[in-house]
Amino acid sequence: MDRIPILRLGELLLVSIQVDMHDRLALALQDDLAERIVQTGAQGVLIDISALEIVDSFIGRVLANIASVARVLDAETVVVGMQPAVAITLVELGLTLPGIRTALDVNRGMALLRESVFDAPAAEGMDDPFAE
Amino acid sequence: MDRIPILRLGELLLVSIQVDMHDRLALALQDDLAERIVQTGAQGVLIDISALEIVDSFIGRVLANIASVARVLDAETVVVGMQPAVAITLVELGLTLPGIRTALDVNRGMALLRESVFDAPAAEGMDDPFAE
Numbered sequence: 001m002d003r004i005p006i007l008r009l010g011e012l013l014l015v016s017i018q019v020d021m022h023d024r025l026a027l028a029l030q031d032d033l034a035e036r037i038v039q040t041g042a043q044g045v046l047i048d049i050s051a052l053e054i055v056d057s058f059i060g061r062v063l064a065n066i067a068s069v070a071r072v073l074d075a076e077t078v079v080v081g082m083q084p085a086v087a088i089t090l091v092e093l094g095l096t097l098p099g100i101r102t103a104l105d106v107n108r109g110m111a112l113l114r115e116s117v118f119d120a121p122a123a124e125g126m127d128d129p130f131a132e
Numbered sequence: 133m134d135r136i137p138i139l140r141l142g143e144l145l146l147v148s149i150q151v152d153m154h155d156r157l158a159l160a161l162q163d164d165l166a167e168r169i170v171q172t173g174a175q176g177v178l179i180d181i182s183a184l185e186i187v188d189s190f191i192g193r194v195l196a197n198i199a200s201v202a203r204v205l206d207a208e209t210v211v212v213g214m215q216p217a218v219a220i221t222l223v224e225l226g227l228t229l230p231g232i233r234t235a236l237d238v239n240r241g242m243a244l245l246r247e248s249v250f251d252a253p254a255a256e257g258m259d260d261p262f263a264e
Contacts, residue, residue: 003183004150004183005148005150005180005182005183005213007146007148007180007182007213007237007238008237008238008239009141009238009239009242010239010242014139014146014238016137016139016148016150018136018137018148018150018151019150019151048137048139050137050139051135051136051137081137081139105139105140106139106140106141106146107140107141107142110141110142
């Protein structure tokens with residue numbers, strides 16, 4: 001597979017990562033997602049990783065990059081569906097996914113995004129990359 | 133990968149098929165989906181096939197089986213995201229996906245499901261497997 005599909009759910013975009021990430025795929029996802037955010041004006045991105053049994057530092061970096069790109073394009077990213085074993089391994093490895101918000105599942109991720117993007121005109125706790 | 137993740141979106145379930153289906157994976161998906169429908173009481177299932185570049189008679193049968201199982205469990209299935217080339221090939225092969233409803237993308241599929249499941253108390257055009 002060359003591309004991970006990006007699904008549009010109302011004002012949100014949803015990405016379900018089901019395959020092992022490699023460099024090219026990660027870059028393609030980042031490009032596609034940036035393009036779709038601009039195209040659709042989406043303000044929220046959900047990344048489901050429930051199919052991943054391993055999240056290593058490479059995947060962690062990919063997720064952080066995607067979140068940073070989305071943020072510059074005025075979209076919030078929430079990573080959802082992390083398996084319990086993945087969470088434990090991440091902490092054991094000292095990878096705390098800085099800058100990435102997480103939620104238990106897609107439903108809760110959607111609620112989180114709707115809350116922070118649509119209800120709060122100036123949401124607190126959102127990093128503004130241009131703030132100094 | 134052993135399992136295709138099933139995501140819950142409110143009252144709907146969403147499955148994004150991104151990998152080549154084989155027998156075991158198709159059966160596992162069917163089992164998992166039936167279980168999740170019962171567990172969540174979902175009345176709608178969206179199957180996104182935008183990542184598939186080939187839909188042959190095997191995949192067609194898998195989709196039809198899933199839709200039949202869902203229907204018996206009182207859930208409607210809509211297949212979304214079919215690529216134009218896939219649609220053309222299907223028709224050329226004489227595969228018309230009988231009993232499967234389709235929509236252009238997830239958004240439209242959600243609208244279709246909401247309309248037929250939630251707005252219409254006795255939706256027309258829905259096959260009732262127990263009607264005689």
